[in-house]
Amino acid sequence: MSSVGTDTPAVQHTSHEEDTGLWSWITTVDHKRIAIMYFATATAFFFVGGMEALLIRIQLMNPEQSIISPELYNQLFTMHGTTMIFLVAMPMAVAFFNYVVPLQIGARDVAFPRLNALSYWIFLFGGVYMTLPILFGVAPNAAWTGYATLTLPQFNPGVNVDFWFIGLSIVGIASLAGGVNFITTIINMRAPGMKMMRMPLFTWMTFVTSFLLITAIPVIAVAMVFLGFDRVFATTFFNPDMGGDPVLWQHLFWIFGHPEVYILILPAFGVISDVIPTFSKKPLFGYPIVVYAGVLIGFIGWGVWSHHMFTVGLGPIADSFFVAATMIIAIPTGVKIFNWIATMWGGSIQFTTAMLFAVGLVVIFTVGGLSGIMHASAPVDLQQHDTYFVVAHFHYVIVGGAMMGLWSGLYYWFPKVSGRFLSETLGKWHFWTTMIGLNLTFFPMHFSGLFGMPRRIFTYSADLNVDIYNQLSTVGAFIFGLSALIMTWNIIRSWRGGEPASANPWGAPHLEWSIPSPPHHYNFPAIPTIRSREPLWNASEREEVLAATMQELDEEPVMPNPSYWPVLLAAAITLAWALVMTGIWWVILLGTLPVLLCVFKWAFEPPFPEGH
């Protein structure tokens, strides 16, 4: 691997000035360390969600099994969905935003470093808060979509749903703060000369995703507050007997929920839009088109939510509108696919693991996209909705799209993060076990769905004749689980023992590859000036950039102070939300006091060392 792109010398970077103890990690505001913590935590939750999936698959391996009780099964599938979306796919993308975006735009950190740390700690605490109840059999149990009226106290009197709406409310704060942070960072902190249309695609997609976050998360927050009031204070937003409307929940949920799908997939599109050109030695084909397609997806993504609700009975006019909008959004997605293929066409393709995952995304995501076209047709959806066909569809999109893209990014940027390569041999094992595992798990689900197996059922009748598909799915799930173990072993092994990597081991064009691997804690000794989209691919520009980025400084730039207020504030916010479960108004009010205290102390803490 080291044979590629050795145009910049490997710099032996010693972080003599950096503290590496546990306390330094807890109080860190360095975007790179926060990114590593995000990735590690999301990977841990990936194993939690994966275990839940394996238990589901064991129960469904044969018809009419009773290995797992219906009550526990319903908690398992609810938490599998909730975990994988809110605690794995989203934060793992945020890990990449955090690490890569400041480096790609030539910034020394994000705009609000302490807020960034707060995002992480809130995500961690909220995630743990939602995950622990499964150990006691009181986990959320009303599906990740939490449709009213099943979530109302009269039908769900336990604490299960309380953990869900409170947990998601907490985690939502992290996403909201993250969105604000990245929008501000990208707008304000780009290196001189880096116009918007010179930004790498990953930064672009982070930008679009961040807008989706700050616009979509408030909608789910409103829904959660309504639900919380219905549950805790006996309001009737969703209670039909009292004039409320359960369908209102579905609108709120999916107005958030569909942009959420693009929150998951656009970062992956961003990753492979950087990876494919690098390993094809060709600039991205149709850069402006790919950017605009991403932006357009972000916009149209707001007008398609009711395609999740074709069976609700909204009437033919509403159904037709959402059919048309959904069909339209398929076009920019298709355009991206063709532009990636055109980027590779005529290129010099090197099949590193990162590139394999990127090509894998193009191949596998397309399957999910096309089954999506099938149930974008409302009448067809009346048959496919809430069956395993839909389960197959969105796993192809989320695993075959979002996760494959992020794993591509893992192999691509790992040398930058650690200064070492991930093992390519283990990487190829990871890739092929993923491909086999995910296809073996999810492809047969198309058939079990078409043959009438509904989703969210803890068992099914032998008469449906779908045993064989379920058995294949179960075997596939274990192979997929194996692939995750291989990936984790690769990371652990390569973190210290991998082959050393140079500053730009892949010969990539963007700014993050102009600084040592791993970077200084201040990223850039001096901020370079940018003159094109691929600064490291133009010989003259590269020299200017490297002169700025590879220099040795006598005096290090001033970086923000570490702070323990983010972790304390995150704990206070989690506690305040958890107290909502008591339902006692003065306890809930008292619970906000630590939050106010932390905000106050935070506000008066000097962000930079004395004298700066």
Place this chain on the structure above:
Amino acid sequence: MRLTPKRHEVPESTWRAGGARALLPRLVMPLMVPLLTAGCGDADQYPMSTLNPHSDFAEIIHSLYVSIFWWTMLILAVVWVLVAVVVVRFRRKSDDEQPKQIRGHLGLEIGWTVGPALIVVAITIPTIQAVFETQRPVADDALLVEVTGHQFWWEFHYPEQGVTTANELRLPVDRPVSLRLESNDVIHSFWVPLLGGKRDVNPEPAVREGREPGANWLHFTPQETGVYRGQCAEFCGDSHALMAMRVVVDDESGFDGWIERWHASAGAAVPDPVNGEDGSAGDGEVQVTAAENGAPSPVASSTQVPTEEDPQVTVGRELFLNSTCTACHGIQGTPAQGAIAPNLTLFGERATVGAGTLENNEENVVRWIMHPQLIKPGVLMPGVDTPGGNWPATGFSEDEVRAIAAYLLSLK
């Protein structure tokens, strides 16, 4: 736990020989059938197949699906072939290669925007036609059935016929049907794949004065007699997986006969002491009876009392009609007029017990009455030693339960 033992009454297909359960056909056929998409599978092999339409509604959906299927296969083929070509042709041969730096091509961009756009239009137009086509009543004289979803069973009420039944919907063949869907608790979804798509069964929000309550509807015409499987398709709680149903599509006379038997049934067989209007339990406002809807009074039915009756049935009847069972369950023509649990009129004719959970035989009915919650978690019916919903345990002995089961199974 055996869920649904009763096979379809749809005739066995001729090509499926007895030995067809061998591994190879089992693997190959299921994969081939959906891939070929057209005219697939017999109802017996895949009783919930979405690819085997038996109504006009299902037909429209299926032909739409088939056309979209081929469009998507075309796109998939194009993408996969292009990727395959790229992967093979442009693999790096040496590190010194310097490919031509092409940044884009307007014509190509327009091409792969317009091409997919045209396909999308070709899919959207018939889709919207089908959207409107499938959401209007099939005919003015359609048979009206009011479907009520409960956790975790189905109630079917025929307002024109004055008939109420549960978990087994009976329909005449070739006659348009309109189902009015409403839930009593959480959201369910009515789905019988062979007869068409699903539609959510929503709890109806209270409406302001002067506005129509907005229930959902399904309109279709069953085209073939047979027994069709259905299942709740919207997650509705603990036993969502066990909220199944059967739709029995019969010819006109069979259907009419069933309506007649319903009105004439068990009531007439009840001995005098408990006959008539002096029933003790549940004859208040919750009644859903024929009389309410102006149908002929069932009491004066001409059905003969069986001259020789199994003594166990007699004991069971006594037990049932004098227990709290009648607070929730109704049986036509008896004082049992409860209307919050499945109506048990003609129970002996049903294929399953527990909303499609168990085959309807004596052993299973006994199991069900003894411990319903073991079979179906979250069910509101009390068992012999466990309370259910707001009801205390029934406290029946096993012999008493056997007698009740015998009585219920005698309701034909």
